Amino acid sequence: MAEMERITSPQTGDSCIHVKHESGLEIYISEMPGFSSVEALFGTKYGSINTMFKQRDDEEYTVVPEGIAHFLEHKLFENEDCDVFALYAKTGANGNAFTSFDKTAYLFSCTKNYQASLKILLDFVQAPYFTQETVDKEQGIIGQEIQMTNDEPDWRVLFNMLGAMYHDHPVKIDIAGTKESIAKIDADLLYKCYYTFYNLNNMVLSVAGNVKAEEVLAICDECLKPCEDKGLETVFPDEPETVVKNEVYEQLPVGTPMFNLGYKCDDCYGTERLVKEVTGSIAISVLTDDASDFYKKLLTEETINDSLDGQVFCGDGYFSVIFEGESKKPKKLREELFAEIERIGREGIDEKVFERIRRSTYGSMIRMTNSVEAVAMSALNLAMQGVGPYDEIKILSELKSSDVVQFIRDSLIPDKSVLSVIDVPGGNAFESGVE
Template sequence: MTETIVSRQTGEKCLHVQHKSGLEIYIMEMEGYRSSFALFGTKYGSINTRFRLRGETDYAEVPEGIAHYLEHKLFENEDCDAFAKYARTGANANAYTSFDRTAYLFGCSEHFAESLEILLSFVQEPYFTAENVEKEQGIIAQEIRMNDDEPGWRVFFNMLKAMYHVHPVRIDIAGTVESIRQINADLLYRCYNTFYNLHNMVLSVAGNVKADEVLAICDRLLKPCEDMGLEEVFAEEPDTIVQPYVEAHLQVGAPLFNLGFKLRPMEGKELLRAELMSSILLEAILGPSTKLYTGMLEEGLINSEFDTDSPFTGSGFFC
């Protein structure tokens, strides 16, 4: 299936392709741009710790932090690190894991086709061994400890823990030092084969690109797979919060605070509408041009770092 999506506001066009491999592909040719960008992502993040596939009776439960762990390990294969390959094409590559997604991305001004081949290849070629998995534990444990000492990160997750009783959004995306000790190569392969199925993934490309070239590379490199009928489940989360206030003492130049509002979970178009309405309301009430914002700034109650947002939405949570 192929369709062209046209923006009513700008007239810009985006090609949407449901590839025969199962992958959803979005390609936006942007005339006049010199740079090109690509993102290869899966609908798999830190909250996806309980799941089953079609035909399975019991739900599998995996340790917290395994999605982030998998992201770290996927850059390595038997030949070399993917970053070493990107260095030869000049692409600037990165990756991230959030609550409900993991993405691998790059930007470049030349050698786009070669960089796209690297992206599609290493994400589809996992290589986990007992030795390389164990080696990564110390690195990620250090990252977790650093996050615990970072005031902005700490105040945010303290807020989530005060809001959510059981939903895994309350846990650090990287997991805990204790939870990552349970991760092994077999568990990584189990999660990879479950969530890195092309039916659960998206490729998005934009900039100085040609759709025909992108699709030709996809036809050559994507490995068709069966839709496994993934089903995720979350423990029932009460509407109430855990506690109204929490504080922690760290060495900072000025106090930090987060104020959160817990709403019932939503999905589909209802979720999209709620996200848009929340963004508009926050800008109208507390945006930089409002009297409330300027008044608080003049009184020294906030500084220029003050911000509002509602990006923390997903399966089973909205705040």
Template sequence: MENKILTSPRTGDSCIHVKHKSGLDIYICEMKGFSSVEALFGTKYGSINTMFKTSEDKEYTTVPEGIAHFLEHKLFENEDCDVFELYAKTGASANAFTSFEKTCYLFSCSKNYQESLKILLDFVQKPYFTKASVDKEQGIIGQEIKMTNDNPDWRVFFNLLRSLYHNHPVKIDIAGTVESIAEIDAELLYKCYGTFYNLNNMVLAIAGNVSADEVLAICDEYLKPCEDKGLETVFPDEPDTIVRSEVREAQPVGTPIFNIGYKCVPCMGRERLRKSMAASLAVGIISDASSEMYQRLLNEGLINSSFGTEIFSGDGYFSVIFSGESSAPEKVRDAVAAEINRVKNEGFGEKEFQRNKKSMYGSLIRELNNVEAVANLMINSHMDGVGPYDAIEVLSEMTSADCLEFIRTELFDDKLAMSVVEGTV
């Protein structure tokens, strides 16, 4: 086992990273003065991993859309009981989520964390799927899919992704469709479980009122050593063009909702962290609430306080998204594009850059103020291939030239798509 103490030079915060003999990466942050504990046990397996193989397989396997999410639901049933019944005995609040690139099982508690940790490690390593239990879940997830289909923020976002990406599975809905999940059976679930729920592909992050020694003793007892099976996931080739520049959908909403996205070049690891930060600072300078454009669009009645930006990136995708509500989204799109083109030519002031840099520094420090946020920071940064405190260091090295370069080399009018959800009468 390899133990490493990671420390933030700026705040003095620290956590322990252990490469456990079972193959699992473990992050532990003892947070003095806090009462609660947040633990996440996650695998690098999300909705985009629809095509994969291990060194034991000759061919790549392609699985139905939504299977990672389906598996997340089904893991909560043990052979003899429901996992929630076990947590009910400790008082912990348990949950799970599936995103594009990962599935995480988590609990938060303020008492009996050792018992809850044992439950977490145990059930995630013990799959149990039957035809009857798979059939039962189709109904529940079917309702979840219908619920998200009624969520206009969800629809406007996925419609944008389908306009930006031709082939990359980031465009598919995380839960799949009622039709795709009908193809899922117990055998397929075991196949996916065996491939992705290998401890070499997983991470445990735990923060708050914990003792590293206690956590590691429980891990030693509960983790079953895994052989690294050389997992490979592949994605179809993705052209750098967009699919369509505009998509609209009708739904019962108030003011129309929009997502405006630029398709950019994807990258991984520390380069992705750097690029995300440059992108975030750059779009902040252009459009955050302190910018000239934001105030102008407010004055013109084109946006309201819901206006915001997001840097959306992962394995094989990277985009910059402007979102909000507007009765004239096309005018917002044109204004954003015009401002980006103006900045390409004229640049921006060092003062604006420093202001946004300070603001981002503040938000990175604030993240360390909260048990849940620290646990998420540890697991997310590991999955992104960086350390939990790397962001503050990367930020300190960031210059206005980096931000300008991002705008000049990544944001182009022909890579711009707009998705709108507007009200039905």
């Protein structure tokens, strides 16, 4: 059995087991006494943005159609004998999977028979079975999924913004691709992608809840097939620092105009990215603080309704800060936000405000550890980023207000912003409130 390392958070006292399994897989196990459920995620660092790659022995880069990572996720659920859902049905587990920009994960949650469900998970993800017939059939289902997500205004406002922000980076393309791009996918391409990215050296297993580490590891020893590290290399097109355009507008059946105001920032990796992510999150909390005079002004002047929020959106080769919400006067909101950012860059952040927001963020992080699902997901996300499971709260505890001010000055640059608006049918939100 591989050697177990216990990692403990000095801030919360939480701990988990980390194992670098001899098969190449990184394993994180969070035993959570008192909980009934188990959540397990088996993920690969392979998402919609990984469209160009090679292995150590390849001479040329392989370029694959957009949406193939998501397509592969769908197809892996069918093995040679039956559907994976049918196997989970026999243990009572809820099986699922998702593909994001930079990862694909297969998961289950259950309250009994977790060992049998874990075997199913590890087995089917390591046993691809694709035929041209089943690939052709899936194109119809995924085509419908693309249509459905395109009806979601939250999705459209984001992708319209990404399309205006990124010239070439594949993050601007819908995770599921397009009907045209998925038509180019065949069984051979799926196998090529599978054997490149579903190498255990490129994968993470995260299990949390009512489990025993020894039992999980014994199943891993039994089910994991050793993999040779083939030196995977993914590349992205050179992305200019500038945005494509500063504004994008569309009308859809929505009740109130909605917006994304994104800032394109320099990308980075590993711990540096996590520090920047935490700093960016605090910057967003300062700028959207509902106890601030700025927020009250926006609300009372009806520049926003009570929905101003934000997120740091980052991954390999991209990093942006996005403010989001609903506004009948989105250009006015942008003007006000530019001015507030400029003011904070000049005057700094009141230390009392900073400490209040830092504590509030700390409270949110503690709350996350109340949930089996959130604990398993967090360990997977952080491991895939190459950082430890409790690094986020440690970074927060060491953060200073001057770091946040510096981030705001360096990263929230008006020229590198994109305002994306989804307006009501026949609306005029783009011109409202403009002096």
